[in-house]
Amino acid sequence: MPKPHHHVLVCLNQRPPGNPKGSCGEKGSEALFDRLKAMVKEAGLGDRAIVNRTSCLKHCSRGVTVAVQPDNVWYAQVTAGDLEELCATHLEGGRPVTRLLMPDIPWE
């Protein structure tokens, strides 16, 4: 099974404090990644979903940024409180979480 049903990518880029762009790392993306990875396993999705930490996903000011491939669905300002819905609706239900969708803005 080299091709995951869902490939979830969480930005863990960390910029120094005070950087005008901000970064997902300073918004707590490492803890969010750890929690999401655990939730995917607990939900029994570990045989068809991969959760990875990544370098900059280019939406620093809208972080924490999460992308779900191969759907090419991008989420903005994801918090720990959103993870349950993200798992249930998108990873289990196959439908994007509309309220979290990244707006159509340029990459940073």
Added chain:
Amino acid sequence: MPKPHHHVLVCLNQRPPGNPKGSCGEKGSEALFDRLKAMVKEAGLGDRAIVNRTSCLKHCSRGVTVAVQPDNVWYAQVTAGDLEELCATHLEGGRPVTRLLMPDIPWE
């Protein structure tokens, strides 16, 4: 443009020397990532492709592992010598590089 035309993911997981699985990191994936990122920029693809480093892509013994999303195309044993073809054929030409495709094997 929140949705890249190609989202290229390079595994940079590093295991300690002697680990039986091996790892992409010990096979030079960091230099490969740096080179690929530079090549994508040089080829003028930087406005539609994102190249990210990731945590473990679950094919340690077949590394360096590279995934190209949203195509969900997975590549095995990628070396620096493969990058030009990967850029020209897949990222510019839109066709997977058949000879590099990951076999249908379980995740590690």
